[in-house]
Amino acid sequence: KNKNSDNKSDANKEPSASKIDEQPSKEEVQGLFLLWNDALATLDSDVVTRRYAKDAVLLPTVSDLPRKDHASIKSYFDVFLQNKPQGKIVESFVTMGSNWAQDSGIYEFTMNSTGQTVKARYTFFYIRDSDTGEWKILHHHSSQMPEEIVSTEKNIDETQVRKLFHLWNDALATGDAKVVASRYTADAVLLPTVSDEPRDTTKKIQAYFTDFCKLEPQGEILESHVQIGSNWCKDSGIYEFTMGATGAKVKARYTFLYTFEDGQWKIAHHHSSQMPEEIQPKGTRAELENNVLSSKEIRALFDLWNNALATGEPSNVAARYTQDAILLPTISDIPRSDKDSITSYFVDFLKNRPQGMITSGVTLSGPGWAKDAGVYEFTMGATGQKVLARYSFIYGLEDGEWKISHHHSSMMPEAMLASKSTSSSDKLSEEKVLDLFDEWNNALATEDPKEVAACYAKDAIFLPATSDTPRNTNDLIVDYYTDFLENKPQAVFKDGKITIGNDWAENAGVYEFTMGTDGSKATYRYSFVYVKDDDDQWKIAHHHSSLMPEGTLKAGEQFKAIEKVLFGDKK
Numbered sequence: 012k013n014k015n016s017d018n019k020s021d022a023n024k025e026p027s028a029s030k031i032d033e034q035p036s037k038e039e040v041q042g043l044f045l046l047w048n049d050a051l052a053t054l055d056s057d058v059v060t061r062r063y064a065k066d067a068v069l070l071p072t073v074s075d076l077p078r079k080d081h082a083s084i085k086s087y088f089d090v091f092l093q094n095k096p097q098g099k100i101v102e103s104f105v106t107m108g109s110n111w112a113q114d115s116g117i118y119e120f121t122m123n124s125t126g127q128t129v130k131a132r133y134t135f136f137y138i139r140d141s142d143t144g145e146w147k148i149l150h151h152h153s154s155q156m157p158e159e160i161v162s163t164e165k166n167i168d169e170t171q172v173r174k175l176f177h178l179w180n181d182a183l184a185t186g187d188a189k190v191v192a193s194r195y196t197a198d199a200v201l202l203p204t205v206s207d208e209p210r211d212t213t214k215k216i217q218a219y220f221t222d223f224c225k226l227e228p229q230g231e232i233l234e235s236h237v238q239i240g241s242n243w244c245k246d247s248g249i250y251e252f253t254m255g256a257t258g259a260k261v262k263a264r265y266t267f268l269y270t271f272e273d274g275q276w277k278i279a280h281h282h283s284s285q286m287p288e289e290i291q292p293k294g295t296r297a298e299l300e301n302n303v304l305s306s307k308e309i310r311a312l313f314d315l316w317n318n319a320l321a322t323g324e325p326s327n328v329a330a331r332y333t334q335d336a337i338l339l340p341t342i343s344d345i346p347r348s349d350k351d352s353i354t355s356y357f358v359d360f361l362k363n364r365p366q367g368m369i370t371s372g373v374t375l376s377g378p379g380w381a382k383d384a385g386v387y388e389f390t391m392g393a394t395g396q397k398v399l400a401r402y403s404f405i406y407g408l409e410d411g412e413w414k415i416s417h418h419h420s421s422m423m424p425e426a427m428l429a430s431k432s433t434s435s436s437d438k439l440s441e442e443k444v445l446d447l448f449d450e451w452n453n454a455l456a457t458e459d460p461k462e463v464a465a466c467y468a469k470d471a472i473f474l475p476a477t478s479d480t481p482r483n484t485n486d487l488i489v490d491y492y493t494d495f496l497e498n499k500p501q502a503v504f505k506d507g508k509i510t511i512g513n514d515w516a517e518n519a520g521v522y523e524f525t526m527g528t529d530g531s532k533a534t535y536r537y538s539f540v541y542v543k544d545d546d547d548q549w550k551i552a553h554h555h556s557s558l559m560p561e562g563t564l565k566a567g568e569q570f571k572a573i574e575k576v577l578f579g580d581k582k
């Protein structure tokens with residue numbers, strides 16, 4: 012099944028659009044890679060993006076973020092094409108069906124900007140456009156070669172992590188914004204306490220501290236929680252500033268994420284935010300004194316937000332938030348601190364057609380502010396799934412209207428309920444696709460590698476997270492799970508997208524494993540493609556699992572090599 016496709020031939024022609032409902036040849040499928048590679052050669056991200064179907068999913072080599080629309084796919088290639096990449100197939104495994112095809116294996120890129128060569132594992136899943144007959148990429152999963160990832164770990168302990176704050180605080184004491192900015196990495200992001208604007212360049216960070224240093228601030232950590240990984244560490248908690256210029260004291264919550272750059276530890280991410288319960292309500296004294304909400308009125312604000320969800324329009328939901336609101340969403344580690352990022356979150360969430368109701372909660376209110384915290388339950392109209400989550404809303408007045416100034420939602424995994432179908436229909440639904448994942452996960456729980464391998468089709472291809480070897484036989488799949496199951500793994504979804512065809516289905520996204528042997532957790536990107544086998548059973552035809560590229564890891568240890576993820580349990 013191997014094919015080296017570094018030379019171009021007639022294979023890089025689009026398979027004939029007249030062959031609707033016919034399987035393409037192996038050579039035609041491999042030729043689709045050459046079309047994509049030719050698009051890379053143009054160095055035009057729009058040209059590359061047009062090679063993808065309108066609802067495509069891209070899981071790229073060097074970004075943890077799944078790209079689920081053309082805008083985010085283009086954004087990835089805007090950066091990647093700066094390397095002037097050109098690829099060739101080193102090893103290829105092709106599977107074909109009616110109006111779909113899959114090519115997976117290993118490719119190698121030459122970065123013409125530097126001369127560097129990089130190998131990676133790949134999966135392309137192609138479908139034929141029903142309107143034009145043109146073949147497009149519906150799913151593209153690219154991942155590093157796990158066994159080639161090299162450890163360059165720099166050791167640090169908790170005491171040393173906390174001392175990094177003092178280096179930053181000493182820089183503040185100089186009153187020189189340039190000195191403070193030098194404590195940040197070249198690509199750092201600063202989300203400051205008193206500005207809506209994310210600062211993602213050294214110039215912007217320095218500009219922020221030019222004004223802030225005029226207050227003569229000096230900070231003290233009141234509460235600190237440290238996490239340490241391979242070449243990164245995180246310190247988060249509460250700090251208090253004394254402003255030398257005024258004598259004022261200000262508390263705030265903080266997160267510093269440090270990475271090793273140019274021989275020293277620097278700040279890669281800094282998020283500083285007001286203490287939510289101390290946020291001052293906006294409005295005149297008279298307006299505030301006359302605006303103390305009852306519990307019933309506070310709950311009516313939830314109904315307004317829920318009704319906005321029902322419209323299916325992200326901008327309507329975002330309109331329920333104040334201009335400087337902060338959203339800490341259920342299924343994303345990224346704080347959303349502006350209207351664009353809040354809107355972006357709800358673009359995907361609303362595809363589930365969610366409707367919520369409060370099951371328990373407590374309301375509090377004062378002049379110009381209100382708080383509602385407890386547990387709510389969502390019913391996802393797209394699947395019938397029910398999900399419990401904990402919530403807190405803080406409401407404030409903006410332009411005379413009550414809006415959400417802070418929204419924190421967190422998963423209760425043990426309370427998630429999956430609505431199981433009793434239909435005997437052979438046609439797959441999203442719910443049944445999730446059931447197939449559960450079957451695989453239950454097979455893992457048996458700790459029997461043959462039980463797990465039985466979930467795969469006889470000609471399946473498995474590209475595991477911690478082995479360079481493609482597993483394209485039942486024996487090789489059993490061999491992989493013989494070792495992996497010693498960790499007693501169990502998986503849960505973190506994020507995913509399901510696509511269903513006439514005789515196939517795909518589930519791609521991010522999952523998290525808990526290893527029963529030691530309680531450690533590891534997060535990976537995944538893609539499953541399901542087809543029916545000869546016994547009319549849905550089986551895994553393709554499984555690609557890869558490390559989160561933005562994470563760091565120690566080489567040489569299978570699965571246990573993954574450090575605690577950024578927002579995981581304390582190490």
